[in-house]
Amino acid sequence: MDISSGFTDTSSPTSRPRVRFAPSPTGFLHVGSARTFIFNWLYARSHGGTMILRLDDTDVERNTEASVSSIFDGLKWLGLGWDEEYKQSERLALHRQTAERIFQRGLAYRDFTPAHTGDSEKSGAQGTWLFNPGMRELSPAESDRRAAAGEPFALRFRVPRDGLQVRFVDAVYGEQAKLAADIEDFALLRSDGMPTYHLASCADDADLGISHIIRGQDHLTNTFKHVLIFEAAGAKPPQFAHLPLLVAPDGTKLSKRRHGPVVSVTTYRDAGFLPEAFINFLCLLGWSPKNDREQMSLQELTAAFSLEGINRANAVVNFKEPATTPEGTFDPKAVWLNAEHIRALTVEDLSARLLPVVCAAGFNVEPARMLRVTPLIRERIKLLRDAVTAADFFFVDQLPPYDSAELIPQKGDAAMALKVLQRAREVLAGVEFKHDPLDGSLRAAAQELAIKPGQMFQPIRVAVCGRKNAPPLFETLEVLGRETTLARIEDAIRKLQ
RNA sequence: GGCGCUAUCGUCUAGGGGUUAGGACGGAAGAUUCUCAAUCUUCAAACCCGGGUUCGAUUCCCGGUAGCGCUACCA
Structure with missing residues (x-):
């Protein structure tokens, strides 16, 4: 008879799914984990379900507090949140009870073999890697005697060795089947009594009523073991959905x-x-x-x-x-x-997000000023950080040094630049600092000087921004104001003389 | 080695027995413009290989190849 699950969806349309994200705190939150979290969250939210965060911290050796806070940092930034939170290390009693139940049913056995030191003899004689010969067949009496004598042991799942097929349906990869004979007698409990990932994970999933396990494809083959555990523990396996892995350009998994x-x-x-x-x-x-x-x-x-x-x-x-x-x-x-x-953000929203970034870069910026600058740079930045270099000249009193050659317009020379700036100084002293008047008067000035508008604007732009590429000129002048503008033009004229 | 999974432009993907194989990013060219962006237009760019099945396969099946995963008293 086959052990199977998932062929029928017994959950009624009205039932609310319960999903979980279960990182092990052995490092920072990486993008693959983040995506798994997001997919779980999306599934829960789109079905009115519950999102659970569970720290799978059964490996005491490798868990770190730094990792826990790093994971929380990442999740907090994503801002999606979750509904329930658990820590596996606080649920050891459940894990051991589950192991005990499986053992009592004769579906697990004690393995007194000392813990493996390394990768040693995996590729040895065929079949021997499946279990430690001798231990699986130990008589109950002998097993009890050695255990009572205090001899340490790991608890292993007694994987059926007949023609049994383990099956489940994966929502992404479809029907999955594997010969139990190809599955090794994996450990449930370590010799120190701590549960392994497989046991703890399944025991918790069953206990927490997880309805859908959405996780990385690296667990696809582990799922056969999990189905075995669920069945042995008398629990109905949840639905499974495995996600394709995120890999680096070289095809290897992200590390x-x-x-x-x-x-x-x-x-x-x-x-x-x-x-x-x-x-x-x-x-x-x-x-x-x-x-x-x-x-x-x-x-x-x-x-x-x-x-x-x-x-x-x-x-x-x-x-x-x-x-x-x-x-x-x-x-x-x-x-x-x-x-x-x-670009999809409102100016107010973008501005509020830009402010801390710009301030962190060392600029002292008022919220009101940031709000005026934001529309001028929003189409010119791809990352929030770009604002620092795109708008720096709005936030400083003194422009950083620039090459005076930059002031020279296309098809012009230093004399033209000087002439432009001197004329601009006169015009800008009197005109109202609003887009249209600035536009009109500066274009008129260009005409008087018999040069193209671009040749007029460029020296002014460089004088006030300190570089050639910048936001549109009139809006920029408007925000900068007359005083700053004239001072910077003055500086530019001095540079040219 | 064993077992499992996968295979469409450089990348993310849509599609599916008969299509000019679609979109996006990135790349190239052009338009627009006071620079830069943004925007718009155009172009180049893909069905892993071999067998079947079929009137016809990129699509279905099998095999190969390649990649990835699992094969721990890690998760």
Whole structure:
């Protein structure tokens, strides 16, 4: 008889799914984990379900507090939140009870073999890797005797060795089947009594009433073991949905060691990504709304999300391998999406997000001023950080030094630049500092000097901005004001003389 | 090695027995413009290979190849 699950969806249409994100605190939150969190969250929200955060911290050796706070930092930035929170290390009693129940049913056995020291004899004689010979067949009496004598043991699942097929249906990968004979007698309890990931995870999933397990595809083959555990523990396995993995351009799975900080969520935060843009980007990796939509708000994503839209092939996060320049390393699509989301923000909202970034860069900026500058740079920045270089001249008293040759307009010379600036000084002393009057008077001045408007504007632009590429001139002058403008033109004239 | 999964432009993807194989990012060219952006237009760019099935396969099946995953008293 086959052990199977998931062939029928017994959940009624009205039942609320319960999903969980279960990171193990052994490192920072990386982008693949973030995407798993997001997909779970989206599924829960789009079905009126419950999102659960569970720290899978059964590996005492490798867990760190720093990792816990790093994961919370990342999740907090995403801003999605969750409904319930658990820590596996606080649920050990449940895990042991579950192990005991499985053992009592004869579906697990004690393995007194000393813990493996390494990868040793895995590829040895065929079949021997499946279990430790001798232990599986130990008589109950002998097993009890050695246990009573205090001999340490690991508890192993007694995987059926007949022709049994373990089956489940994956919402993404379809029907899955595997011969139990190809599954090793995996451990449930370590010799120190601590549960393994497989046991703790299944025991908790059952106990917490998890209805859908949405996780990385690296767990696809583990799921056969999990189905075995659920059944042995007398629990109905939940629905499964495995997500294609996020990989680096070289095809290998993302790792900080190999690929650097681009795999950490906080790197995106610190570079000035909008969380909603980052979420949008991650959603497009391995999932598609199938309608050519790309830029989507969280509401739109929630409405569009479905397990059917998830595809099966690994997705490359297309960052540049040598993580040299911070901005140049990100996937160009992520950067583009961020720019799209920036433009979708109201000026007030964008301004409020820009302010702390600019202040953190060392500029002393009033909120009111930021609000006036924001419309001038919003189409010129892709990451929030870009505001620092795009708008610096609005925030300083003294312009940083620039080459006076920059003041010379196209097809002109220093004499023309000087003439332009001197005329501009006169004009700007009298005109009202509003877009239209500035436009009109400066164009008129160009005509008087018999030069093109561009030749008139460029020296002024460089004089007030300190560089050639900048926001539109009249709006810029408006924000800068007469005093600053005239002072900077004065400086420019001095540079030319 | 064993077992499992996957394969459409450089990247993310849509599609699906008969299509000019669609979109997006990035790239190139052009338009617009006071510079830069933004915007608009255009262009280049893909069905891994081999067998079947079929009137017809990129699509369905099988095999190969490649990549990835699991194969721990890690998760």
